[in-house]
Amino acid sequence: MIQVAFPGNPVLHNAFLIPSIAIRKLGRATYTVSGYVAHRRHMASGDIIPGADGYRARHPSLVFDSAMNLKHPARACLRSFFAALLITVSVADAAAVSNTSDTTQPAIGSAVTAASSGIPRDIANAVVKVFSTLRYPDASRPWTKQAPSEVTASGVVIEGKRILTNAHAVLFASQVQVQANEAGDKISATVVAVASGIDLAILKLDDESFFNTHAPIARANVLPQIKDAVLAYGFPTGGTSLSITKGIVSRIEFASYNYPVAGLRIQIDAAINAGNSGGPAVAADRMIGIAFSRFSDAQNIGYIIPNEEIELFMQDIADGHYDGKPAMYDDLQTLENPALRAFLKLDKSVQGMVVHRPLHTDASYPLKEWDVITHIADVPIDDQGMIKFGEDLRVNFRYLLQRVAKQGKVSLTLVRAGKTLQVQLPVPSERPMLIPEMNGDYPSYFVYGPLVFSKATHEFLALINNANILQALSFMRSPLVIDRGDAPDMDRTELVIVSSPFFPHKLAKGYSNPSGAVLYSVNSARVHSLRHLVALLRDLKDEFVTFEFEQHGGEALVFSTKEMVAVTEEVLTDNGVRAQGSSDTMEVWRAKNSK
Numbered sequence: 020m021i022q023v024a025f026p027g028n029p030v031l032h033n034a035f036l037i038p039s040i041a042i043r044k045l046g047r048a049t050y051t052v053s054g055y056v057a058h059r060r061h062m063a064s065g066d067i068i069p070g071a072d073g074y075r076a077r078h079p080s081l082v083f084d085s086a087m088n089l090k091h092p093a094r095a096c097l098r099s100f101f102a103a104l105l106i107t108v109s110v111a112d113a114a115a116v117s118n119t120s121d122t123t124q125p126a127i128g129s130a131v132t133a134a135s136s137g138i139p140r141d142i143a144n145a146v147v148k149v150f151s152t153l154r155y156p157d158a159s160r161p162w163t164k165q166a167p168s169e170v171t172a173s174g175v176v177i178e179g180k181r182i183l184t185n186a187h188a189v190l191f192a193s194q195v196q197v198q199a200n201e202a203g204d205k206i207s208a209t210v211v212a213v214a215s216g217i218d219l220a221i222l223k224l225d226d227e228s229f230f231n232t233h234a235p236i237a238r239a240n241v242l243p244q245i246k247d248a249v250l251a252y253g254f255p256t257g258g259t260s261l262s263i264t265k266g267i268v269s270r271i272e273f274a275s276y277n278y279p280v281a282g283l284r285i286q287i288d289a290a291i292n293a294g295n296s297g298g299p300a301v302a303a304d305r306m307i308g309i310a311f312s313r314f315s316d317a318q319n320i321g322y323i324i325p326n327e328e329i330e331l332f333m334q335d336i337a338d339g340h341y342d343g344k345p346a347m348y349d350d351l352q353t354l355e356n357p358a359l360r361a362f363l364k365l366d367k368s369v370q371g372m373v374v375h376r377p378l379h380t381d382a383s384y385p386l387k388e389w390d391v392i393t394h395i396a397d398v399p400i401d402d403q404g405m406i407k408f409g410e411d412l413r414v415n416f417r418y419l420l421q422r423v424a425k426q427g428k429v430s431l432t433l434v435r436a437g438k439t440l441q442v443q444l445p446v447p448s449e450r451p452m453l454i455p456e457m458n459g460d461y462p463s464y465f466v467y468g469p470l471v472f473s474k475a476t477h478e479f480l481a482l483i484n485n486a487n488i489l490q491a492l493s494f495m496r497s498p499l500v501i502d503r504g505d506a507p508d509m510d511r512t513e514l515v516i517v518s519s520p521f522f523p524h525k526l527a528k529g530y531s532n533p534s535g536a537v538l539y540s541v542n543s544a545r546v547h548s549l550r551h552l553v554a555l556l557r558d559l560k561d562e563f564v565t566f567e568f569e570q571h572g573g574e575a576l577v578f579s580t581k582e583m584v585a586v587t588e589e590v591l592t593d594n595g596v597r598a599q600g601s602s603d604t605m606e607v608w609r610a611k612n613s614k
Contacts, residue, residue, distance in 0.1 A: 145176040145236045148254040152194040158479035161464035173253035173298030180230045182222040184297030186215045200261045212336040216280030219332045239305040243268045251289040253298025264290040273418040282328045291321030343448030345424040350376035354402040372404045385442035394432035396423040453505045465600040468583035469524040475514035495570040498537045512548045522590045539569040553607040
C-alpha cells in the first residue's frame with residue numbers, strides 16, 4: 020500500500036474504494052495516483068492542505084512528480100504566467116458529502132434510536148461489497164466526462180430493505196452493484212439518497228428478495244465509551260473475502276467532515292484500509308457506525324460515522340428529499356485571553372465564545388461584533404467553545420445545533436455591552452458560495468465559436484491548485500483566488516470562466532490562451548451568470564463581440580459576431596463535441612427562436 024503525503028506534512032486519506040492504489044507513469048518522471056489526499060476547502064491558498072481534524076479529499080485528478088511532490092493537472096494557463104498541462108487523470112476514488120438535520124432529537128448522551136430488538140445479529144451476513152463504475156466530471160472539458168473508474172467499497176444492510184454506504188463510493192456512479200459475503204452473484208442497485216457533506220448514501224436493490232436472507236444489523240442507541248472494543252467489517256484491499264479487524268474506541272469528537280458540514284466522529288485504532296468505507300463498526304454485537312476514512316500520516320487512526328449522524332440522515336430523507344444539517348457560519352473566537360476579557364469588560368463568571376465577524380451585518384441579524392455567546396439552548400459554553408457531552412466528553416458547542424434547532428433557528432444567550440440577551444439565530448443547512456461544489460452534478464457549459472464557457476467550481480480550482488499558478492492568479496487579482504470564499508451577490512451569482520484552451524480555429528489567431536480567465540463583460544455588459552452570458556450572446560446585434568476579463572493584465576478578445584455563430588457547428592464537429600451546451604444553457608440559447 021502506497022501512502023500518499025505532502026513532504027513533511029500529514030495527509031488524511033479516504034479509506035475506501037480501490038482494490039489497490041495504482042501508479043501509472045505518464046512520462047518524464049510524472050505519475051498519477053488513483054487516490055485522494057486531504058484538503059480543506061474554502062481556503063484562499065488552495066483546496067488541499069494537511070490536517071488531522073477530519074477534512075476530506077474530493078478531487079479525483081492529482082499528479083505527483085518522481086519525488087511524490089503534489090502537482091495538479093491544469094488544462095490551460097493564463098497568458099505568460101503558466102504553460103498548459105493537458106493531463107487528465109483517471110482515479111478510483113471519490114469523496115463527497117452533505118449532511119442532515121431533524122427536529123426530533125435524542126437526549127444528550129445518547130446517539131440514536133436503536134434498531135428493533137428482534138433484528139438478528141448475524142453481522143457478517145449483513146455486510147456487502149459495493150462495486151461502482153464512476154464517471155467523474157472533467158471540469159476542464161465540461162462537455163464530456165472522465166473515463167470510467169471501477170471502484171469497490173463496503174456496505175451494510177439496514178431496515179427498510181436498504182443498503183447503507185458512503186457517498187464517496189457511489190457519487191457520479193453510472194452503475195452500482197452489491198455482492199453478499201460468500202456469494203458469487205452481484206445484484207444491481209440504485210442510489211436513492213446521497214448526503215455528500217456527511218458522506219452517507221442509501222442504495223435500493225433491483226432484487227429485494229436478497230433481504231429475505233440478509234437481515235439488518237442491530238444499531239446501538241448510545242455512543243460507545245472510550246476504550247470499548249470495536250470490530251471493523253468490510254472488504255478492503257489485500258483479498259476478496261470479508262475482513263474483520265479489531266481495535267478500541269480512541270476518541271469521540273465533533274469535527275469537520277466536508278466543508279461546511281461537521282458532525283460527530285468516532286476515532287478507532289482498528290485497521291481501516293481502501294475498500295473498508297461503508298462497512299459497519301461493531302461493539303458488543305451492535306453497529307456503532309460505518310467506516311469512512313483514515314489518517315495516513317500516522318498509525319492506527321481510522322474514522323467512523325456514528326449512529327447519531329446516520330439516524331439524522333435517514334430522518335432527513337424520510338420525505339424523499341435531503342435538506343442538510345443546520346449550521347452556523349459566523350466567525351467566532353475563544354475567550355481565553357485575559358486582555359480580550361478586560362477589553363470586553365466581562366465579569367469573571369462570564370464564559371463563552373466571542374463573535375468576531377457575524378455572517379451578516381444588517382441591523383436585523385441577531386449577532387453583532389463582540390457579542391459573547393454564553394449558552395446554546397440552556398447549555399453553558401466554556402471559553403474554548405466546548406460543552407459537556409455525557410459524563411466524560413467535551414465537544415464543540417456547534418454539535419447541539421443539530422439537536423436543538425427548530426424551524427431553522429436556535430436559541431442563544433448573549434452578553435452584549437454588559438447586558439444578557441436571548442436571541443433566535445437562523446441556522447441554514449447550506450451556505451451559498453460564489454465558487455460552489457458540483458455535489459454530484461456535472462458542469463454546465465456553452466460553446467461559442469472556439470471558446471468554451473463554464474462556471475467556476477471547487478473541482479475546477481483543483482486543476483490549478485499549484486503554488487506557481489496560484490501565485491500568478493493572486494498577482495493578477497483573479498477572482499478565483501481573491502473571491503474564493505465569497506457569497507453570491509446581485510452583480511455575480513456565479514463566476515463565469517473560460518474552462519478550456521481555444522478549440523483550434525483561425526478565429527483565435529494572435530490571442531493568448533484564455534483558459535482559467537474569469538469573464539467580466541460582453542460588449543460592456545456585466546456578466547452575472549453563465550445563463551446570463553448565453554442570453555447576452557443570443558440577443559447580440561452588434562457587428563463585433565468583445566470579451567473582457569476580470570483580472571490585471573491579459574487582453575480583450577474581439578471577434579466578428581456572425582463568424583463566431585457560423586463556425587460553432589464546425590468547431591463542435593471537428594472536436595467531437597456532441598452538444599453546443601448543457602441542457603440549462605441550451606434552454607436559454609434556443610429561446611431566441613421565439614423572439
